[in-house]
Amino acid sequence: MKLAYYPGCSGMGTSAEYERSTRAVCKALGIELQDLPDWSCCGSTPAHATDAVLSAALSARNLTIAAKTMAQSGATKFTTPCPSCLLNLKTARHHMAEPEFRAKVDAILDEPCPPIGQKGEEPLPDTYSVLQLLVEDYGLENIKSKVKTPLKGLKIAPYYGCLLSRPPKIMQFDDPENPTSMDRLLEALGAEVVPFPLKTECCGASMGIPRRDITERLSGRLIETAVRYGADMIAVACPLCHMNLDLRQEQAARAKNAVFDMPVLYFTQLMGIALGLKESDLGLNKLCVSPTQALQKIGKEVSA
Amino acid sequence: MDSINLEAVRDEDFLRTVEKESGQNLSRCYQCGKCTAGCPCGPAYDMQVSQVMRAIQLGDKQAVFEAASPWLCVSCSTCTARCPNEIDVARVMDTVRHMNRREGGKHPTLNAFWDSFLKTVRLSGRAYELGVMALYMLRTGKVLTDMDLAPRIMPKRKLPFVPHVIRGKAAVGRIFKRFHDLRMDG
Amino acid sequence: MKIGVFICHCGSNIAGTVDCVKVAKNAEAFPDVAYSTDNMYMCSEPGQDHIVEMVKKHDLDGVVVASCSPRMHEPTFRRAVERAGLNKYMFEMANIREHVSWIGKDKDANTNKASELVRMAVEKLRRNAPLFSKKFETIKKVLVVGAGVAGIQAALDCADAGLQVVLVEREPAIGGKMAKLDKTFPTVDCSSCILGPKMVDVSQHPNITLYTLSEVEKVSGYVGNFSVNIKRRAPYVDFSKCTGCGACMEKCPAKKTPDRFNEFMGPTTAINIPFPQAIPKKATINPQYCRKLTEGKCGICAKICPTGAINYEMKDEVITEEVGAIVAATGYDLMDWKSNYGEYGGGRYPDVITSLQYERLLSAAGPTGGHILRPSDGREPKKVAFICCVGSRDRSIGRPYCSGFCCMYTAKQAVLTKDHIPDSQSYVFYMDIRAPGKLYDEFTRRAIEEYGTEYIRGRVSAIQPDGKGQYIVRAADTLLGKPVEVAVDLVVLAVGVEGAKGSGKLAETLHISYDNFGFFLESHIKLRPVETNTAGVFLAGSCQGAKDIPSSVAQGSGAAAKVIGLLSKPKLESDPQISNVNIKRCVGCGKCVDVCPFQAITKENIRGEIKAQVIEAVCQGCGLCAATCPQGAIQLSHFTDNQILAEVNALCQC
Incomplete structure (x- = not known):
């Protein structure tokens, strides 16, 4: 399996551990990641918030590179670990199906974007999340067969965030109200998944800086609920969710008048642990809330 | 304070532009409030999503542009996913923000x-x-x-x-x- | 031939956009037209009288009326023509309202088109011939499909009028949805107290034959003379011996059988009588769960039965009944909310239930003995949320319509909740309160004013368990313009309705139309609400569209009145607009036999040659055979090739 890969800017900074663990896990599973040469920022929320055309153009530059990369390297699909990048890349392609909109985008690019095409030459590729490709293409049975340290005894709240499956018409992934991909993945790793009811509730996204009160309230509720469901940790698939739940956990706790000690791990880090990868390859030391204590439960019999 | 004069407040161009740019038919909205009910930012809004939709229906551009809500929307698309009338509400929120910005509107932070x-x-x-x-x-x-x-x-x-x-x-x-x-x- | 042409203004309906005087004037020039005029209302008494007078005065041979759709007034004018002494088939109608004035605004163009349609009618009429109906006997017996309250009402009314009734019910007992209800709005009287006597009447009426566990499999024939195959599933109990004592239920070891009657709110036994007042009060065995029938071992019920009624060898059987009319009264089912409302848990949360399930919790005969207890932990809820329009008025899941009676039963359930648990608080989340029936709005006001029900105007976005045993209902108060939430112990969903499961298949069996939601199509939504477009087949109750009990009962009686009217005639007249075979041209290929949807054509040996023959009483005049016949040997009376080609020619002349 060979994939064209777009890491996203946060992978170079705040979500370095996501980036590192994604690469390590893919390597261990025999998935080859072909980096997009000289990729640029998709514009993230600020571009999307500012203007649809600007946002689409910033994505289109990368989709164009992705199309070339796939043609040259033989990669079969285009992937990114970051849901925010995913949404922008997918939305750009979706909206560019409208000729009027596409003309506006092409007008601000150096060269017009290749056609979306049915099965034409260098069609503009669709983008998939790493999570989706691991579960749907690589397959849970394949992953299960490579598990060395089952995560037995670990109770995990799977948190998908709002972007992976919404808006449903564009994202085309799982059940938008009750996704189960990550649940099934974590179960394949041997973990116990708690019936977390807020899987797709928003964490506050990029409001952390300009309107911290919103983020605190929303993230606080997510952590509080995970605690009530007896989760040892929350598993996430999004750098922004991770930042709000991990880095900002104390802020949320203060706002809720509570004390939280809830480790928040990327699902790729948990995969790495189960696959028996080196801790340094997974960036566990980059997490603000230490998972050490929680991870000690692995393999221990849980008393009823 | 005067009551809202429905004729004076109606900016037909504004309504049509929002509909065209967002690709949504606003007359479908029957004000059930499901968007407001699920909006994570609702408690921080000065004007709820369903009220923004209503103001657009009335063509009340000023009310929409003066509201902070479209700026605060985090585009989580919960409203879109659950709208019983298949309106891409989040895209409408995006659209009014883009339009406002083009006309020089700003949110302080x-x-x-x-x-x-x-x-x-x-x-x-x-x-x-x-x-x-x-x-x-x-x-x-x-x-x-x-x-x-x-x-x-x-x-x-x-x-x-x-x-x-x-x-x-x-x-x-x-x-x-x-x-x-x-x-x-x- | 002398033809009279009469152009109707229909008030301003036609005259508003058609120059009727000019159309009448133009018609004077058409061949054989001896008289032409226009009139404000042709269907009025003076209008009809004018036709009769002019036929006599001008010695007319035929009449053309240009007015509305023949669906509306063709019978009216045919009667007028008959009164004038002509054969009623010496009449043609040009539809210049639905086909002209209502669909175009250009008066000149409309006037031209109206004239062309009149010319077509004239050219056809010139080739018409008198046709004569035949009389045939009818079977004074009616089939009622579905024994809910609408079907029961129709059956009883027909039976009381002296007709024999065959009542077919899919479930083991009659009563339908109403039998599951605890109390009924707007009077809060006990459902089984008012339905029970009717159910008993059904069982005791000498004119009613009841088949439970049965479904209609095949229908052939025509109005007055249907032949119906009814498949009866084996009950594995000899009803003539079963006394309904219930001893078998007590001893049956298969105690985890899903309880359909109780909406799966608790388990039952494989052999059971669904509820104490069940009609027939006979035990039946669910073969999917019976240990004897699935594993071959057990037989406890047979040992325990004091009358030896159990018979594991029973087989399904097919019964044939001959009837003169059919009433479909198959009711409704709840739509599949679980697949469509993930935001309400999609069935994952045990304390989020449907309103029909809640009825079973309220009912003294239900699984909790009439105590409201949460399915998850058996606790009594103190806070209950009711959510309206789940699967109604929601086009995102393809359900654009209002289910009609949910607002009312929700108010009733809120009232009953307070009655059962005085220290409880109910919240009703609604979009609009639809309470247009007699005493309905007053009832919802009582729920609010006297019972303290909190009504909140807004659709619920999500139901989320809080991890502490309660459920957070996240909604908006759109009147206040604020998001709201409330933690409750139990959530009741007013789930929208659709045509009963399998209604599409039944519609095809009955040759009637149905919509995307499984509701049967009436002949006219206002004026022929219990008739269908298939003669002799009528509708009652929610199978036609969502209805509450009063409307279902009214429609049951309405359908019965139509059946009684139909079968009270000594004989019915056949429609002479049927197919005729020209024996000389027919080569006996049999293509017409294959294509006929009514099995109205047979192959007969006529003097050593195979020829097609039309069974006059069965032929419905659809014309498929005429269009199919490669030899042109079959002609449809009143719609012959000559007549149709003359119309086309008339159109091409203009």
């Missing part, structure tokens, strides 16, 4: 954040997180923003002190330049 972010992208081709924070503090004067996070994140040594500058930064810069030039031309 959000614009500063977005502009700071996009400036780092324009200059280096990629977003640069420390740079965004520095620019944001400079623009807003809120120099203490998230200072409590510094001792949490700095020891993790994740944040590089120099931006990643890509070879194609000029190409990215040109996207921004053409975008601004075209906007200036209207």
